[in-house]
Amino acid sequence: MAITQLPPVHDCAVEGCSYNADHECHAGAINIMGGAEAGCATFIDISVSGGLPTATAMVGACHRTDCTHNDHLECHADSIRVGPGADPADCLTYEVA
Numbered sequence: 001m002a003i004t005q006l007p008p009v010h011d012c013a014v015e016g017c018s019y020n021a022d023h024e025c026h027a028g029a030i031n032i033m034g035g036a037e038a039g040c041a042t043f044i045d046i047s048v049s050g051g052l053p054t055a056t057a058m059v060g061a062c063h064r065t066d067c068t069h070n071d072h073l074e075c076h077a078d079s080i081r082v083g084p085g086a087d088p089a090d091c092l093t094y095e096v097a
Contacts, residue, residue, distance in 0.1 A: 006058035007075050013083035017043050018050040019057065025082065026051030029060030032075070032091045038064050040082050043089035068097040 009025040019027040019042065028051070030042040042057075044050070051057075059075040069077040080093040 006060065007077050008079050009057040009059065009082055010079035011081045011083070012057075012089075013081075014040070014043060014089040016045040017089060018046050018048055019044070021049070021051075025057035026053070026055055027057040028052060028055060029058045030082070031060050032062040032064055032080075032094070034063035034065070037086040038067065038091040038094035039085075039087040040089035040091060045088070062091075064091070064094060066096055068095045069093065070097075 011023055012020045012025040014020055019025050027042050030040055033039050033041040061073055062070050062075045064070055069075050077093050080091055082089055083092050
């Protein structure tokens, strides 16, 4: 999959994240981590705004091999949503295969 084909982060409802600006993720790309929840590994809660001024983040890597959208550690959803779940920033598009 080419970088330009990676799914975008359609919406981010995590108000405390430094990459969030008006519900848009401005990180260059995010990673979804494995473990108990499908958390956004790029989430950072500090007072400094980060990321690119006009970019919408793409899903760089997904470590959730049990997700129906995951194929060879890459997300194949059309887009994803990130928001509060069990953790402050979870992939809300995550679906168990």
